[in-house]
Amino acid sequence: MHITLARTPDRCVEVEQSSTMTTLDAPTSPPSAPQRSSGTPARRTLTIGPHTVDTPVVLAPMAGITNMAFRLLCREFGALHSEDDGGLFVSEMVTTRALVEDHAESWRLVTMGERERPRSVQLYGVDPATVRRAVEMIRERDLADHIDLNFGCPVPKVTRRGGGGILPWKTELFTRIVRGAVEAAGDVPVTVKTRIGIDEDHVTYRDAGLIAQEVGAAAIALHGRTVTQHYSGQANWDAIADLKSLVTGIPVLGNGDIWSAEDALRMVEQTGCDGVVVGRGCQGRPWLFADLAAGFAGSDARVRPTLGEVARILRRHAELLVEFFEDEGRGIRDLRKHVAWYFKGYPVGGEMRHRLATMESLEDLDAKLAELDADSPYPGEAVEGPRGRAGTPKRAVCPQGWMDSREITADIAARLHEAELSVSGG
Ligand SMILES: Cc1cc2nc3c(=O)[nH]c(=O)nc-3n(C[C@H](O)[C@H](O)[C@H](O)COP(=O)(O)O)c2cc1C
Numbered sequence: 001m002h003i004t005l006a007r008t009p010d011r012c013v014e015v016e017q018s019s020t021m022t023t024l025d026a027p028t029s030p031p032s033a034p035q036r037s038s039g040t041p042a043r044r045t046l047t048i049g050p051h052t053v054d055t056p057v058v059l060a061p062m063a064g065i066t067n068m069a070f071r072l073l074c075r076e077f078g079a080l081h082s083e084d085d086g087g088l089f090v091s092e093m094v095t096t097r098a099l100v101e102d103h104a105e106s107w108r109l110v111t112m113g114e115r116e117r118p119r120s121v122q123l124y125g126v127d128p129a130t131v132r133r134a135v136e137m138i139r140e141r142d143l144a145d146h147i148d149l150n151f152g153c154p155v156p157k158v159t160r161r162g163g164g165g166i167l168p169w170k171t172e173l174f175t176r177i178v179r180g181a182v183e184a185a186g187d188v189p190v191t192v193k194t195r196i197g198i199d200e201d202h203v204t205y206r207d208a209g210l211i212a213q214e215v216g217a218a219a220i221a222l223h224g225r226t227v228t229q230h231y232s233g234q235a236n237w238d239a240i241a242d243l244k245s246l247v248t249g250i251p252v253l254g255n256g257d258i259w260s261a262e263d264a265l266r267m268v269e270q271t272g273c274d275g276v277v278v279g280r281g282c283q284g285r286p287w288l289f290a291d292l293a294a295g296f297a298g299s300d301a302r303v304r305p306t307l308g309e310v311a312r313i314l315r316r317h318a319e320l321l322v323e324f325f326e327d328e329g330r331g332i333r334d335l336r337k338h339v340a341w342y343f344k345g346y347p348v349g350g351e352m353r354h355r356l357a358t359m360e361s362l363e364d365l366d367a368k369l370a371e372l373d374a375d376s377p378y379p380g381e382a383v384e385g386p387r388g389r390a391g392t393p394k395r396a397v398c399p400q401g402w403m404d405s406r407e408i409t410a411d412i413a414a415r416l417h418e419a420e421l422s423v424s425g426g
Pocket of ligand 1: 060
């Protein structure tokens with residue numbers, strides 16, 4: 001059976017029957033009416049405050065990746081097998097200080113497209129008053145339906161000053177930030193995203209989960225790694241199961257190493273979590289959201305694109321980036337970083353990859369894509385499994401004496417704002 005990709009005014013992916021359009025192989029049931037395998041439990045939904053989505057999946061915020069263009073592309077695939085858009089699609093993180101100081105680029109990043117509902121914005125902040133003010137401003141301007149707070153960033157330039165994934169160690173500061181955001185957000189739900197802790201000896205997720213629940217957060221997401229681990233090794237899903245058994249009043253979302261719909265279903269089964277957050281697995285594979293929606297609907301339908309279909313999806317991504325940046329050159333240059341992910345596992349030679357990585361315009365891109373062997377089939381395993389950032393464990397860089405107590409000293413408090421300067425990434 002084939003799922004056809006067609007372009008409509010507001011979607012690039014639509015299910016249609018037409019021999020002239022690009023087709024994606026989906027081995028089993030029609031996507032508009034996914035067949036439940038016998039014995040599959042009823043569909044799970046995910047509720048965050050007033051919003052219920054019929055696929056318990058969240059696109060992880062990823063700095064430099066999950067801008068409006070990529071979010072829309074993922075939504076379009078999510079909608080293939082879902083009544084709504086197949087989950088929540090969160091912005092890349094924006095620092096609260098930049099919003100409060102009125103940086104135009106940061107306001108642009110939190111401004112969602114008309115097709116983006118609910119609008120999920122991620123904020124990163126270290127100072128309770130600044131976070132509160134940024135949330136108030138977002139609310140006054142009616143820019144978000146859901147606000148996620150990032151407490152997971154492992155980048156040394158952030159943690160060195162006490163921000164990111166090491167911040168929940170300071171429980172009072174963490175409490176004030178989350179409580180302030182919840183109060184300022186009013187009826188807009190606020191969620192928390194965090195890691196296991198600084199390292200094995202400084203675990204914070206249990207306190208963070210209980211505090212988040214206590215002060216009114218609408219959900220907590222746990223990336224099953226410590227700051228020290230960065231993106232190395234394997235995510236610890238047992239910690240997600242542990243958090244789920246501890247925090248019973250709000251949804252617990254699991255994050256880390258979901259590369260396929262099967263992984264997502266397994267995480268839910270193994271941990272009991274209420275939904276999954278998917279990051280690197282969709283880099284260069286936005287169609288993973290179709291697989292995830294199908295999987296959670298009990299269908300075996302999976303998107304297995306030929307090289308020609310990947311080229312078409314990449315082209316769609318390019319168009320959306322050009323629209324988002326309102327600048328063809330900038331959009332195409334931003335696309336370059338995605339090229340290797342899209343073609344991972346496909347027979348696209350080094351020379352072609354290099355040429356694609358230096359393209360300057362849509363015309364240039366089209367000419368290069370036309371040279372690919374469009375009929376080259378889905379390569380199977382070579383496309384699946386881990387992709388994106390990995391690396392090795394690195395000592396967490398913390399302010400001096402950070403781990404000595406769970407309280408904030410005056411000295412550290414005075415320098416905390418520096419943890420929010422020119423930050424990106426989680
Ligand atoms: C390139 C990149 C950028 C990221 N940026 C953010 C971010 O802005 N905010 C955040 O909370 N996490 C960020 N993360 C972490 C992801 O949201 C996610 O927690 C992590 O990648 C683990 O999930 P995964 O195994 O599905 O990739 C980033 C990760 C990557 C790879």
